[in-house]
Amino acid sequence: EVQLVESGGGLVQPGESLRLSCAASGFTVSNNYLSWVRQAPGRGLECVSVIDISGGVYYADSVKGRFTISRDNSKNTLHLQMNSLRSDDTAVYYCARGGASHWGQGTLVTVSS
Amino acid sequence: DVVMTQSPLSLPVTLGQPASISCRSSQGLESSDGNTYLHWFQQRPGQSPRRLIYRVSNRDSGVPDRFSGSGSGTDFTLKISRVEAEDVGVYYCMQGTHWPWTFGRGTKVEIK
Numbered sequence: 001e002v003q004l005v006e007s008g009g010g011l012v013q014p015g016e017s018l019r020l021s022c023a024a025s026g027f028t029v030s031n032n033y034l035s036w037v038r039q040a041p042g043r044g045l046e047c048v049s050v051i052d053i054s055g056g057v058y059y060a061d062s063v064k065g066r067f068t069i070s071r072d073n074s075k076n077t078l079h080l081q082m083n084s085l086r087s088d089d090t091a092v093y094y095c096a097r098g099g100a101s102h103w104g105q106g107t108l109v110t111v112s113s
Numbered sequence: 114d115v116v117m118t119q120s121p122l123s124l125p126v127t128l129g130q131p132a133s134i135s136c137r138s139s140q141g142l143e144s145s146d147g148n149t150y151l152h153w154f155q156q157r158p159g160q161s162p163r164r165l166i167y168r169v170s171n172r173d174s175g176v177p178d179r180f181s182g183s184g185s186g187t188d189f190t191l192k193i194s195r196v197e198a199e200d201v202g203v204y205y206c207m208q209g210t211h212w213p214w215t216f217g218r219g220t221k222v223e224i225k
Contacts, residue, residue, distance in 0.1 A: 044216055
C-alpha cells in the first residue's frame with residue numbers, strides 16, 4: 001500500500017527556515033515523480049515543486065530561489081527546504097506521488113510574527 | 114502559466130441527480146508524448162485531495178463508476194451520473210503537461 005507521511009511543519013517567523021520531510025512507503029521514491037503541493041487556508045491548490053525520475057527539479061516562481069526539493073533514496077524520503085519564509089507561504093503542504101496519484105495528510109506551515 | 118478555468122464554482126445538486134463540472138485550459142494539454150495530463154481531484158471537508166480521474170478519462174482504483182471524465186484539447190468535463198451524499202466536497206482539475214502544473218480554482222459541490 002502506498003503511503004506518504006509528511007512532517008516538519010510548524011510556526012516560524014518571517015525570514016526563518018523550515019525543512020519538511022515526506023516518508024514514502026509502498027513504492028520507491030527514486031523511480032517516481034514527486035511533488036509538493038500547498039494549500040493556503042481556505043484557498044485552492046498550488047504545486048510549488050517537483051522532482052522527476054532523473055533528479056530534475058522544478059519550482060513555481062513564487063518559491064524559486066527560496067525552496068529546494070530533494071530526495072534521500074536511502075531513506076525513501078522527500079524533502080523540501082524552505083528558506084526566507086514569508087507570510088504568504090502559510091499553508092498546508094502536501095507531498096504527492098507521480099501525477100498526484102497519492103497524497104499525504106499534509107503538514108501545516110504557519111509564518112507569522 | 115496555463116490557466117485552468119472551472120465552472121461553475123458552486124454546484125448545488127439534488128441527491129440522485131447528475132452533475133457536471135467544466136474545466137478549460139488556456140493552452141492545449143496534449144503533451145509531446147501524445148498523452149494529455151489532465152486530472153480531476155476530489156477534496157472532502159477536512160481531508161487531503163484524492164485523485165479521481167487521470168489523463169482525462171481514466172478512473173483511479175476504487176473510484177465509483179458514477180464518476181467519468183471526458184474532453185480534449187482545452188475543454189474537459191467531469192460528470193457524476195447520480196450524486197450521493199459522500200460526493201460533497203470541492204473538485205479540482207489539474208494540468209500536468211506544462212510546468213508549472215496548475216489547478217483550477219475548485220468547484221464546491223453541495224447537496225440542495
